[in-house]
Amino acid sequence: MDTNTAGSSMNGASDEKIAALYEFRESDLFSDSEKAALVIAEGMTVTPAAVTDEDFEAARKWFSEAEMVELVATIAMENYRARFNRAFDVESQNYCQLRGITPPQGQ
Secondary structure, X not given: OHHHHHHHHHOOOOHHHHHHHHHHHHOOOXXXXXXXXXXXXXXXXXXXXXXXXXXXXXXXXXXXHHHHHHHHHHHHHHHHHHHHHHHOOOOOOOHHHHOOOOOOOOO
C-alpha cells in the first residue's frame, strides 16, 4: 500500500480516492470497471485465492481478454512484491501517513 500510494499519487489519483480504496464497493469515486478490477485484486490477494467465475464475468464486461491477462498479471506481481517485502521485513516509508491516509490494521 505504501509504495502504491506514492505511485498512484504521481499518476493522478487523489488522496481522497486512495483513502476510499478500503471501501471501494460503497464509494462513488470508483467507476464500475475500477470496482470490477478491485474485486479481482481483492480475491487474488487473500490466501487461498478466492476469485469466482462471477467475479471474472463481471470484469469481462469492462475488459478484453488481453486486458484481463494484463490485469491479473499485474495483481499477481503486486502480490509477489508485497509478500517478498513482508518476508524480508521491508519497512514502510510512511507515504500513506505523510498524505494523511491510515491503512486498516494489518495492511
